[in-house]
Amino acid sequence: MKEFATTGISTVAMLREIAYESGLEVVDAAVGSPVDPPPAVVPRLLASSGTERHYPRSDGSTAFKEAVLGWLTSEVGVDLDAHQVGATIGSKEFISSLPLLLARGRPDRDVVLIPPIAYPSYAVGAKWAGLETYRVPAKTDGTLDLDAIPEEVARRALLFWVNSPNNPTGMIESLAPVAHFGDRHGVIIASDECYHDFGWTREPESLLGFGVSGHLALYSLSKRSNLAGLRIGMYAGDGDLVQEIALARRELGLMPPGPVQAVAAGVLGDREHVVEQRRRYAERLRLVSGWLENLLGVPVRLPDGGIYLWVRAPEEFNQDGATLGVMLARKFGLVTAPGADYGDARFLRVSMTISTKQMETLASRLG
Known part of the structure; x- marks a missing residue:
């Protein structure tokens, strides 16, 4: 995995390519693009x-x-x-x-x-x-x-x-x-x-x-x-x-x-659909953080707010978020966003814009 950290494979596009080459159904958690239904009205x-x-x-x-x-x-x-x-x-x-x-x-x-x-x-x-x-x-x-x-x-x-x-x-x-x-x-x-x-x-x-x-x-x-x-x-x-x-x-x-x-x-005046969306994101944050903790053997902190996990790469991955991202894409079909894009290459970002079906897929691979 080391070679990927030094050959420029640190962008979302390249991680996405690696995930598709894995042959697994891809779960794209790199971009915070909503997947849940909007209000019925x-x-x-x-x-x-x-x-x-x-x-x-x-x-x-x-x-x-x-x-x-x-x-x-x-x-x-x-x-x-x-x-x-x-x-x-x-x-x-x-x-x-x-x-x-x-x-x-x-x-x-x-x-x-x-x-x-x-x-x-x-x-x-x-x-x-x-x-x-x-x-x-x-x-x-x-x-x-x-x-x-x-x-x-x-x-x-x-x-x-x-x-x-x-x-x-x-x-x-x-x-x-x-x-x-x-x-x-x-x-x-x-x-x-x-x-x-x-x-x-x-x-x-x-x-x-x-x-x-x-x-x-x-x-x-x-x-x-x-x-x-x-x-x-x-x-x-x-x-x-x-x-x-x-x-x-x-x-x-x-x-x-x-x-x-x-x-x-x-x-804007409907609070009910926001309450439901909060429930979805809170559950996903809890589940995915637990799965990644078990996989990596290090704590994955839940955020104070927002819809992302900000995961620090362990020593096994040379504390390089892109290298960790390559492993997740190749072995689990999970696409993430390298922390270097945000200002800290030691991390990667995992968006909770993951559908119910995709959560089931992740559970079978990581859970």
Whole structure:
């Protein structure tokens, strides 16, 4: 297995190829692409909204905004106004485009701060905006070491991405110090809270709980409602920033389709399907972590939140996540995501977007 760690076979595509070559039925747990059913009402909402005839509002219809505001009040615990929320075409395009949109009027700010282990799109967005990326160091407990950020970097920082529960580690971060850092240095804080509904050891905080000035929070219906294919999400926070972003997005034609906005408005108030989805993910996390512990002979920690296992490769695999990933693909047909893609090559990520049938397959191989 050693040779695979040194010959470049460390990408998801290559691990997927190895899994298919194994001749086993492949269980692809590399990408967090939902496999469970969306709320039953979705087809009716798509077919009956009547919003397909005209151009949709880029920042969200009145019904969409009202639903978002109600959800923010009931589920996040913050009260905002309509001018403080907007719609996105999923969350990835917003993450990737936000640095570019914000940089236009802030030429003296050319650095994007991101967590040390992070979703790759934070760095991609900075790259496409022509900005530098600075990975904020972590303390020994894994939390952000804000005091380690050089003063010169803080002065140049345009945007600071935080993510809690974190993808891929599952850590739930205290956001008060980050909010204070942004206030002190005039840095826009963008909090990716797409896994807000999936806190396990405790309830995740929202950045908006520490005020909205200079703050943006991002949410998605992809995981909570299994609507990744419809591409719909929302952002909320500082009204001036929201309006600045909304105007730019309108000029660029970044408009979530009207029927999709109608679906979002219809499902945001339904908590029952989210409770069921939480149950599914919690069970999968428990089972898969136990199977991997038995296989590897080392503890596999359950996350504080989110839908991923962040598995450290044992000594047997030279503490290299890609090498462990090769073994899992070749012997068990299980495709995972190498930790190097997120910032730590010692780990690999296992997504719990595994269907019931695939869980049965894994149980027969690993259980």
